[in-house]
Amino acid sequence: MLYSAQVLDHFDHPRNIGNLPDANGVGMVGAPASGDVLKLQLKIVADPDGTERIAEVKAKVFGCGSAIAATSLLTELIKGKTLAEAAQVKNRTIAAALGLPPMKRHCSGLAEEVLKAGIADYRQRTGTAGTAPAGVGVPEYKGSCGCGSSFTA
Amino acid sequence: MAVKLPIYMDHHATTPVAPEVFEAMRPYFLERFGNAASRNHAFGWAAESAVEAARSQIALLIGCKPVELVFTSGATESDNLAIKGVAQAYREKGTHIITSQIEHHAVLDSCKRLQKDGFQVTSLPVSRDGRVDPADVAKALTPKTILVSIMLANNEIGTVQPLAEIGRLCKERGVLFHSDAVQGVGKIPVNVDALGLDLMSLTAHKLYGPKGVGALYVRMGKPRVKLVAQMDGGGHEKGRRSGTLNVPGIVGFGKACELAGQLMAGEAARLTALRERLWAGIRARLDHAHLNGHPTLRLPGNLNVSFEYVEGESLLMSLKDVAVSSGSACTSASLEPSYVLKALGIGEALAHTSIRFGLGRGNTEEEVDYVCDRLAEQVTRLRAMSPLYEMAQDGVDLNTAQWSLH
Numbered sequence: 001m002l003y004s005a006q007v008l009d010h011f012d013h014p015r016n017i018g019n020l021p022d023a024n025g026v027g028m029v030g031a032p033a034s035g036d037v038l039k040l041q042l043k044i045v046a047d048p049d050g051t052e053r054i055a056e057v058k059a060k061v062f063g064c065g066s067a068i069a070a071t072s073l074l075t076e077l078i079k080g081k082t083l084a085e086a087a088q089v090k091n092r093t094i095a096a097a098l099g100l101p102p103m104k105r106h107c108s109g110l111a112e113e114v115l116k117a118g119i120a121d122y123r124q125r126t127g128t129a130g131t132a133p134a135g136v137g138v139p140e141y142k143g144s145c146g147c148g149s150s151f152t153a
Numbered sequence: 154m155a156v157k158l159p160i161y162m163d164h165h166a167t168t169p170v171a172p173e174v175f176e177a178m179r180p181y182f183l184e185r186f187g188n189a190a191s192r193n194h195a196f197g198w199a200a201e202s203a204v205e206a207a208r209s210q211i212a213l214l215i216g217c218k219p220v221e222l223v224f225t226s227g228a229t230e231s232d233n234l235a236i237k238g239v240a241q242a243y244r245e246k247g248t249h250i251i252t253s254q255i256e257h258h259a260v261l262d263s264c265k266r267l268q269k270d271g272f273q274v275t276s277l278p279v280s281r282d283g284r285v286d287p288a289d290v291a292k293a294l295t296p297k298t299i300l301v302s303i304m305l306a307n308n309e310i311g312t313v314q315p316l317a318e319i320g321r322l323c324k325e326r327g328v329l330f331h332s333d334a335v336q337g338v339g340k341i342p343v344n345v346d347a348l349g350l351d352l353m354s355l356t357a358h359k360l361y362g363p364k365g366v367g368a369l370y371v372r373m374g375k376p377r378v379k380l381v382a383q384m385d386g387g388g389h390e391k392g393r394r395s396g397t398l399n400v401p402g403i404v405g406f407g408k409a410c411e412l413a414g415q416l417m418a419g420e421a422a423r424l425t426a427l428r429e430r431l432w433a434g435i436r437a438r439l440d441h442a443h444l445n446g447h448p449t450l451r452l453p454g455n456l457n458v459s460f461e462y463v464e465g466e467s468l469l470m471s472l473k474d475v476a477v478s479s480g481s482a483c484t485s486a487s488l489e490p491s492y493v494l495k496a497l498g499i500g501e502a503l504a505h506t507s508i509r510f511g512l513g514r515g516n517t518e519e520e521v522d523y524v525c526d527r528l529a530e531q532v533t534r535l536r537a538m539s540p541l542y543e544m545a546q547d548g549v550d551l552n553t554a555q556w557s558l559h
Contacts, residue, residue, distance in 0.1 A: 003470070011470060017538050031556030032502035032541055035464055035481060035490065039540040060540035064466040064481065068538070117557075 004099035007069040014068055016075035020058040025122025027114045036063030036107065038071050038114040044083065044122050052083045052128075059114075067107040070094050074111040083119060156523045158474040164359075164454055164513030165308050165336060166478060170405065171361040171514075177408040178363065181401035189398045190389060200400045207407025214410040215334075215353065216344035217370050223393045224403055227367035228335040231354035232259035232302075234369050234383050234394065235331045239300050239352065240267050241381035243329070247297035248272045253285045253314075254496040255307055257333050259354075264302075273297070279496050282447035283312030287319050294322065300329045305337035305348075309480060309493040309509055310446030311455025313341065320349020329378060335359050335367075339413030340452055341421060345370055351378050357402065361514065362409030366402030369394075416514075424453035424512050427521050431456055431510060434525030439532050441545075445480075445494060445507055454512035459494075459503040460528075462542035463535040468508060471531035475524050480507035502551065 003011070023041035030037040043056035057079050061071040073094055078086040094100075094108035123129065161169075170178075181203060189204045191197025208219040225231045240250065252264055254276045264274045275293045277285055285303055294301075301323050306313045316332055323330040331352035337343055339360030345353055356367040371393065372378045386395025435442050441461040457480075460468060465481030480491030481504075490504035510524075536542040541551055 011467075014538060019543075028540065029557050032505070032551055033500070033556070035501075035505040037540050037556070060538055060543065062462060062539040062541045063464050065470040067464070068467055113557075 010069035010072040014072040027117025164511035210407035228356035231369040238380035242379040305334035311451035357406035438529035
């Protein structure tokens, strides 16, 4: 398929790839058998007024070019944003920004899911209820610790 | 010597038309444009004699009589004509067809169509290296079996099937034997009698001929294969395939077969060496690279490798100046990875990471070395981004880890 300039830019120069040792919210969605796995590590801090903000974000991704581009764009869109602002980043936001064709909406959908999963993990760890988006697609996985090594067998 | 970019290593998809083939075709577009069915003037005679010369060139390559070849638009049509044409002609005798799980869609979907029409189809599994076991064919044969269709060599993994053994079984049981041989003809020696074939699908564009022209070999004696035509019209090709003959295409097909016959032995040896150089080069530079298909019983120019932890389409996209293809789902519209790789039982995860290299006449050692270097660079880059690679390095068993489904 032909890719948009936006997909190619993110694919060739993916943003915020790596690990975040002091992450306090980690999400991972997808499966190797499905051909894509996205992992998002968030460092969420509270502003003086109590607003929760994504101070730092790192991602890793196994997937097609569109999945890599969607992950990269996601990190760019949420970095420095409050959780309320980040919650506005949806499948369609990413798909539109990258010009993904319908058959690749799956990739941008996973980006939305991994964000929800990361925030849900943060809520669980910190015991905060917050106003995280409804957990559609939040994966059931155990023991995420941010280092990727403790997924249970 | 600097390599010329981009590099084409996708010769299973198609091949360039050889310059000699193009030159042979040229007059049949221009001054010799006649219709081969025009029996009443010199334009028609020139076209007809060119078609018959090409028929002989093709027949020589596969060891059949020229009259046993029916020209078609390509292998998809040949497969349809063979399978549906035989099924309809022999329906009174039986309604069972045997094929394999790794056939081309033209075969599988023709069989599916017949299933809807009341035929029974057995799709045989293949071994881990992609071979059909002749013993499985023997077991699957019933008194109702009218046709066995097994490809000569697979388009994804290049595995060459034991056709001669299967052909003997079919002959013993009086069952017709068809093969989609497009990937093998012109690459490895093919003789319809030695393989025991009654029908064989061919195409020009896989052997440096033009696109849009193919042929079906149909045995004329012992047994004389009956076929119901699938295209109604002017009764061309002795009533087996109506439609004005693609004269320039057929001329090119003939020339391409003649050239292939001359070059085959040398090219097979050269491409086998190039393939081994590519595989050795990959293994020297990268770990977790897995060969798909049979180590030796494969087409000379075929290499299929799974680069574990790196999704295939992303690797294709990274290799910007190298044309190869992948069994990854993301290269297809279905989001399903290659059914051929799935049939090998390598697992969907590895299927998503496969790359098919198709070496051909134009490829050189320098190109192979260049591709090895780019692969090493890009697989390393993508693995550094891959959560799976990191998990595997940390000792996580990815097969038993729990994944969210979507």
